[in-house]
Amino acid sequence: MANAPDAVHTLAARFGTPDRIVAPHEFDLLTASLLRGEFDIAGDSPDYVLPFRTKW
Secondary structure (H helix, E strand, O other), rough: OOOOOHHHHHHHHHHHHOOOOOOOOOHHHHHHHHHHHHHHOOOOOOHHHHHHOOOO
């Protein structure tokens, strides 16, 4: 099974660059923010979302 970044790159190659990337769960925040950076999509950066992901 492909991981999320690989799957997004595969879909982008087939259908074009995504307009938006959302994180449906707090565990997806960092991955979504990293993908936004790779595809130059507006949204929260990794530096912004990291405090929400690391709660200890």
